[in-house]
Amino acid sequence: MKLRAEELGLLARGAAVLGTGGGGDPHIGKLLAERAVREHGPVEIVAVGDLPDDACVLPVAMMGAPTVMVEKLPSADQISVAVQTLAKYVGKTPTHIACIEAGGVNSTVPVIAAAQLGLPLVDGDGMGRAFPELQMVLPTLAGIEATPMSIVDEKGNRGVFDTVTNEWAERLARSATVDMGCSAIVSLYAMTGAEIRGAFVAGTLSKCVALGRAIERAQSQHSDPVAAVVDELGGRLLHVGKVVDVQRRTTTGFARGDATVDGLDASHGEVMVLRFQNEHLVAELAGTAVATTPDLIIVLDTESGEPITTEALRYGHRVSVLAAPADERWHSPAGIELVGPRYFGYDLDPIRALETV
Amino acid sequence: MKLRAEELGLLARGAAVLGTGGGGDPHIGKLLAERAVREHGPVEIVAVGDLPDDACVLPVAMMGAPTVMVEKLPSADQISVAVQTLAKYVGKTPTHIACIEAGGVNSTVPVIAAAQLGLPLVDGDGMGRAFPELQMVLPTLAGIEATPMSIVDEKGNRGVFDTVTNEWAERLARSATVDMGCSAIVSLYAMTGAEIRGAFVAGTLSKCVALGRAIERAQSQHSDPVAAVVDELGGRLLHVGKVVDVQRRTTTGFARGDATVDGLDASHGEVMVLRFQNEHLVAELAGTAVATTPDLIIVLDTESGEPITTEALRYGHRVSVLAAPADERWHSPAGIELVGPRYFGYDLDPIRALETV
Numbered sequence: 001m002k003l004r005a006e007e008l009g010l011l012a013r014g015a016a017v018l019g020t021g022g023g024g025d026p027h028i029g030k031l032l033a034e035r036a037v038r039e040h041g042p043v044e045i046v047a048v049g050d051l052p053d054d055a056c057v058l059p060v061a062m063m064g065a066p067t068v069m070v071e072k073l074p075s076a077d078q079i080s081v082a083v084q085t086l087a088k089y090v091g092k093t094p095t096h097i098a099c100i101e102a103g104g105v106n107s108t109v110p111v112i113a114a115a116q117l118g119l120p121l122v123d124g125d126g127m128g129r130a131f132p133e134l135q136m137v138l139p140t141l142a143g144i145e146a147t148p149m150s151i152v153d154e155k156g157n158r159g160v161f162d163t164v165t166n167e168w169a170e171r172l173a174r175s176a177t178v179d180m181g182c183s184a185i186v187s188l189y190a191m192t193g194a195e196i197r198g199a200f201v202a203g204t205l206s207k208c209v210a211l212g213r214a215i216e217r218a219q220s221q222h223s224d225p226v227a228a229v230v231d232e233l234g235g236r237l238l239h240v241g242k243v244v245d246v247q248r249r250t251t252t253g254f255a256r257g258d259a260t261v262d263g264l265d266a267s268h269g270e271v272m273v274l275r276f277q278n279e280h281l282v283a284e285l286a287g288t289a290v291a292t293t294p295d296l297i298i299v300l301d302t303e304s305g306e307p308i309t310t311e312a313l314r315y316g317h318r319v320s321v322l323a324a325p326a327d328e329r330w331h332s333p334a335g336i337e338l339v340g341p342r343y344f345g346y347d348l349d350p351i352r353a354l355e356t357v
Numbered sequence: 358m359k360l361r362a363e364e365l366g367l368l369a370r371g372a373a374v375l376g377t378g379g380g381g382d383p384h385i386g387k388l389l390a391e392r393a394v395r396e397h398g399p400v401e402i403v404a405v406g407d408l409p410d411d412a413c414v415l416p417v418a419m420m421g422a423p424t425v426m427v428e429k430l431p432s433a434d435q436i437s438v439a440v441q442t443l444a445k446y447v448g449k450t451p452t453h454i455a456c457i458e459a460g461g462v463n464s465t466v467p468v469i470a471a472a473q474l475g476l477p478l479v480d481g482d483g484m485g486r487a488f489p490e491l492q493m494v495l496p497t498l499a500g501i502e503a504t505p506m507s508i509v510d511e512k513g514n515r516g517v518f519d520t521v522t523n524e525w526a527e528r529l530a531r532s533a534t535v536d537m538g539c540s541a542i543v544s545l546y547a548m549t550g551a552e553i554r555g556a557f558v559a560g561t562l563s564k565c566v567a568l569g570r571a572i573e574r575a576q577s578q579h580s581d582p583v584a585a586v587v588d589e590l591g592g593r594l595l596h597v598g599k600v601v602d603v604q605r606r607t608t609t610g611f612a613r614g615d616a617t618v619d620g621l622d623a624s625h626g627e628v629m630v631l632r633f634q635n636e637h638l639v640a641e642l643a644g645t646a647v648a649t650t651p652d653l654i655i656v657l658d659t660e661s662g663e664p665i666t667t668e669a670l671r672y673g674h675r676v677s678v679l680a681a682p683a684d685e686r687w688h689s690p691a692g693i694e695l696v697g698p699r700y701f702g703y704d705l706d707p708i709r710a711l712e713t714v
Contacts, residue, residue, distance in 0.1 A: 089446070089517075157525050160446070160517040168514050175532035 002042040003111060003121065003205070008033045010212030015107030016307035017211050017229060018204070020296045022279035023103010023130040024062060024069045025309055032073065033108035036115040043111055044120040046096060048202040051193030056092045057122060058083050058190050059100040060113045063134065063151070063173060064183030066278055067248070067255040067311040069105060075154040078185050079109055080116040085150035086187040089160045098122040098196065100137060100189060102204055103130040104309060109185065121205070126189065128201035128327040129296050132254055132278040134173060135166035136339045138329055139189050142199035149173065149188030153180035178253045201327050215305040225305020226320040229298070235324030235353055238283055238290060239272040240265050240302060243317040248310075254278050259299075259313050261321065272321060274299070276310045281344050283321060291323035292341045294330035295353040298322040323353035359399040360468060360478065360562070365390045367569030372464030373664035374568050374586060375561070377653045379636035380460010380487040381419060381426045382666055389430070390465035393472040400468055401477040403453060405559040408550030414479060415440050415547050416455040417470045418463045420491065420508070420530060421540030423635055424605070424612040424668040426462060432511040435542050436466055437473040442507035443544040446517045455479040455553065457494060457546060459561055460487040461666060466542065478562070483546065485558035485684040486653050489611055489635040491530060492523035493696045495686055496546050499556035506530065506545030510537035535610045558684050572662040582662020583677040586655070592681030592710055595640055595647060596629040597622050597659060600674040605667075611635050616656075616670050618678065629678060631656070633667045638701050640678060648680035649698045651687035652710040655679040680710035 003011065012026035012033070037043060051057070060083050062069055087094050097114040099107050102125050114121040126137035134146060146166040151159045151173050159176055163169045169188065177184045191199065214232045218225035230237055241261040248257035256277045263270035275282040280297035282289050291297050299308045302318040313319075329335055331350070341348040360368065369383035369390070394400060408414070417440050419426055444451050454471040456464050459482050471478040483494035491503060503523040508516045508530050516533055520526045526545070534541045548556065571589045575582035587594055598618040605614035613634045620627035632639040637654035639646050648654050656665045659675040670676075686692055688707070698705040 155525075156521045157529065158519040159529060162442075162515040164513040168512075171536050172514065172516060172533055175536050176529055179528050179532050 001045040003045050004042045005034050005037045007209055008037065008108060008111065010209045010216065011205060012104050012108050013215060013307065014208030014211030015102045016104035016309060017298055018128065018208060018296065019103035019130040019309070020279045020298055021276055021310035022066060022132060023101055024066050024105025025312065026104030026307065028070060028073065029105040029108035033111040036112040040115040040118065043114045045123045045205060046120045048122060048124045048197055048200055051096065051122065051196055053192060053194040055095045055193030056190070057096040057098050057193065057196050058086055058094040058187050059098040059126065060110050060185065060187045061100045061106045062109050062183060063186045064177045064253055065250045065255045066309055067250045068182035070311060072154070072181055072183050074185055078152055078154050079113045081158070082150050082152040082185040082187040083113050083117060085152060085158050085160065086148060086190060089148050089150065090190055094119060096120050096122050099125040099204065101125055101127045101130040102208060106130065107205065107208055122196060123205045124196065124200040124202045125204040126200055128204060130279050131339055134170045134188065137189065138201065138327065139191065139199040140166045140338060141329060141332070141334050144189060144191060144195055144199055146188045149186055151176050152185045174253045182250065182253055218305060226300050226302060229300060229305060230322055233324040235296070235322045237320060238323050239263065239270065239285065239321040240267045241272060241319065243313055243315055243319060246313050246315065255311050257310065261319060274321070277344060278310065280310065282341060282346055283323070289348050289351055291353055292346065292348055292351045293344065294326040294335060294339045294350060296324040296326060298324060325353050358402040360402050361399045362391050362394045364566055365394065365465060365468065367566045367573065368562060369461050369465050370572060370664060371565030371568030372459045373461035373666060374655055375485065375565060375653065376460030376487040376664070376666065377636045377655055378633055378667035379423060379489060380458055381423050381462025382669065383461030383664065385427060385430065386462040386465035390468040393469040397472040397475065400471045402480045402562060403477045405479060405481045405554055405557055408453065408479065408553055410549060410551040412452045412550030413449045413547065414453040414455050414550065414553050415443055415451040415544050416457040416483065417467050417542065417544045418457045419466050419540060420543045421534045421610055422607045422612045423666055424607045425539035427668060429538055429540050431542055435509055435511050436470045438515065439507050439509040439542040439544040440470050440474060442509060442515050442517065443505060443547060446505050446507065447547055451476060453477050453479050456482040456561065458482055458484045458487040459565060463487065464562065464565055479553060480562045481553065481557040481559045482561040483557060485561060487636050488696055491527045491545065494546065495558065495684065496548065496556040497523045497695060498686060498689070498691050501546060501548060501552055501556055503545045506543055508533050509542045531610045539607065539610055575662055583657050583659060586657060586662060587679055590681040592653070592679045594677060595680050596620065596627065596642065596678040597624045598629060598676065600670055600672055600676060603670050603672065612668050614667070618676060631678065634701060635667065637667065639698060639703050640680070646705050646708055648710055649703070649705055649708045650701065651683040651692060651696045651707060653681040653683060655681060682710050
């Protein structure tokens with residue numbers, strides 16, 4: 001399977017759905033990847049099951065606040081330099097590139113690396129969604145170390161961290177990201193093919209393209225694109241309404257905030273509040289949580305079905321809020337400890353997307 | 358020349374004089390170095406002029422707030438790991454260790470590295486004194502890059518930075534230092550022997566030992582140890598008095614503050630204020646600056662002549678404040694731009710130690 005320029009818009013759009021508000025603007029992700037693929041040719045996609053056991057897979061991602069990423073684009077070679085810096089440090093030649101998370105930019109940044117370096121891209125990711133901190137990946141649950149990792153900015157500054165825990169990698173890399181202007185490119189979680197098979201979510205890129213295609217099909221057939229996404233994900237519709245307030249602040253390298261959505265139509269009279277840190281973490285109806293991390297809380301434009309990232313949310317947006325189940329490994333005790341509501345400061349047990357109907 | 362355990366106290370004490378309040382507590386520096394030399398044997402000292410042109414010299418230092426360094430000591434192998442991490446990154450085998458600055462801890466940290474690694478130590482340093490930020494070294498004026506540099510903490514976290522300017526190295530390493538608990542060990546400014554000759558102050562370690570010995574001799578002969586330091590440095594006595602106030606805060610990885618010294622004896626009726634950021638930067642008498650960076654502002658215990666670091670200054674201390682000339686390269690326009698009073702936010706032209714008598 002080859003990823004061609006014409007599929008990149010579908011990929012970025014579907015990834016922004018799974019990105020649950022984070023992972024960066026899909027339009028920017030699409031434009032950057034299209035340029036790379038036009039210049040270097042289509043990118044070969046390899047199924048997780050087809051990876052050689054001894055493959056040297058280097059994931060690559062953008063780290064930082066999506067509010068900044070939309071204004072500060074990576075430089076032409078920043079993405080491949082991040083991969084090359086890590087490869088040189090570990091003294092290995094990469095055979096494959098991978099996505100660490102699903103997200104509008106973070107599903108296409110690896111496409112750019114793969115195109116520029118002429119390497120195949122793994123059809124999978126490390127989360128099955130997006131999360132704000134770098135230790136929040138299934139490989140952490142599988143005991144795989146985030147470091148050595150590289151971090152590179154658009155000015156030419158480079159760093160490598162080699163830390164005692166993945167939380168320390170997050171801490172040091174987050175400070176460097178803030179210094180670098182609140183967004184940077186990182187390459188981390190270097191894995192073998194065998195490790196990828198044990199720790200990744202398989203098929204994420206194909207799923208993103210399918211999601212993007214379902215939205216496009218519903219748009220062209222004038223059917224309900226929100227329903228198409230709910231069908232595709234096995235999720236449920238939580239709320240339909242209009243954004244009436246967004247509180248947003250870019251602090252400690254994250255885009256944090258709350259959005260208030262007044263109910264319309266079936267949700268008339270109900271008010272939903274969304275709490276986010278890059279990604280949506282908690283959805284509350286009338287002050288009571290109805291969906292939480294680790295399950296996916298997704299905001300779509302009600303009319304077009306296009307995913308709306310947290311940094312793009314604005315007053316007046318007509319939106320539909322969905323919940324969908326996360327990869328089951330996130331619901332293990334270790335998974336909940338790593339990414340459950342309490343980690344983010346919400347004194348709540350996790351609420352599953354399909355728990356209360 | 359060999360540096361033996363019995364000279365380390367002299368070295369640390371003399372370096373704390375040149376450290377102008379910064380560079381860490383000489384007592385701690387002495388204890389750490391004595392342990393290393395007892396365990397691994399005396400350290401060979403090599404004159405700058407005797408270095409082979411192609412020597413691979415790796416300087417090593419403690420970075421952070423001296424207020425923290427006195428409580429958080431480096432781990433047994435942290436110092437040599439910093440050197441080895443840089444050596445591995447640059448792919449070279451170090452032939453010599455060097456001091457980047459003079460200071461109670463920062464003149465003995467390289468002794469520890471040299472003892473542990475069995476390498477000779479260069480008799481020189483990169484400043485001829487101490488300064489608070491890592492780009493503030495004569496090698497920067499000579500166009501030598503601070504990076505690649507390593508940074509290592511006592512928990513086992515390691516990092517490498519490779520930056521576009523020495524100021525960027527300071528910025529990224531300072532944030533990492535703060536994350537690592539406000540003190541870390543760094544190895545940076547890897548240089549050849551030829552580069553060391555062009556960019557270093559020669560003879561610093563010998564000078565520190567001589568300074569330490571002059572203080573010790575005056576103490577044992579019951580002569581004036583402050584006068585002995587003034588003689589040895591070619592400086593002058595600015596003020597004699599009692600510390601009546603110290604404002605101190607540990608912010609952004611530095612120990613910053615002001616100390617007020619009421620005049621006694623010849624200085625009776627005069628009040629001196631010292632402004633510091635790790636090191637003393639400005640000395641004011643009755644609100645007027647009488648000495649500034651880049652020249653050395655040194656605080657000694659009036660009775661014993663022992664140097665007092667900025668983090669050890671306290672109410673009631675009887676102190677003598679001295680000024681002494683810095684290496685002449687610091688008075689070049691580029692030197693003043695890098696470390697003059699205006700860089701630190703004081704709207705003053707630099708005042709030379711021997712300018713106003």
